[in-house]
Amino acid sequence: MSVELLDGAIILGFIEDDEAFNGSVQDRFAYLDTNHDGQLSYSEMLKELKSLRMIETHFGIDLKPDPEELSHVYDSLFLQFDRDSNGAVDLEEFKAETKRMMLAMANDLGLLPVQMILDEDSFLKKAVDREVMKLKSNVST
Numbered sequence: 001m002s003v004e005l006l007d008g009a010i011i012l013g014f015i016e017d018d019e020a021f022n023g024s025v026q027d028r029f030a031y032l033d034t035n036h037d038g039q040l041s042y043s044e045m046l047k048e049l050k051s052l053r054m055i056e057t058h059f060g061i062d063l064k065p066d067p068e069e070l071s072h073v074y075d076s077l078f079l080q081f082d083r084d085s086n087g088a089v090d091l092e093e094f095k096a097e098t099k100r101m102m103l104a105m106a107n108d109l110g111l112l113p114v115q116m117i118l119d120e121d122s123f124l125k126k127a128v129d130r131e132v133m134k135l136k137s138n139v140s141t
């Protein structure tokens, strides 16, 4: 976990960088797909759903939910990913929904930087890392 300064432009830059974004999505997908069948089942997605809920927590939406409510939240998040409703999330669905969520987040953030606590392996952290790398290479050239 680390505290990072994040704004909409950083997230947008990351999404629009196909190589960085697709690479991160593929890494994350492979990491979540523990039985390597190319699909994410509900239980495989749980880890991701939990970290997505963490992000909402940082936006102040979260109120200590009871377990039943929580599984409701995970269910509806899973359904958002599983666009063809076949009970599993494939790479394209995973990519499409991750992109949509990050776009929505970028819109919410706008130009005003906010401090967020980020997981080391989260997409947002990768977006920040990419920005830092970019700034560094700009300085050295």
Ligand SMILES: [Ca+2]
Pocket (backbone or CB within 6 Å): 033, 034, 035, 036, 037, 038, 039, 040, 041, 044
């Ligand atoms: Ca799987």
Ligand SMILES: [Ca+2]
Pocket (backbone or CB within 6 Å): 081, 082, 083, 084, 085, 086, 087, 088, 089, 090, 093
């Ligand atoms: Ca599906």
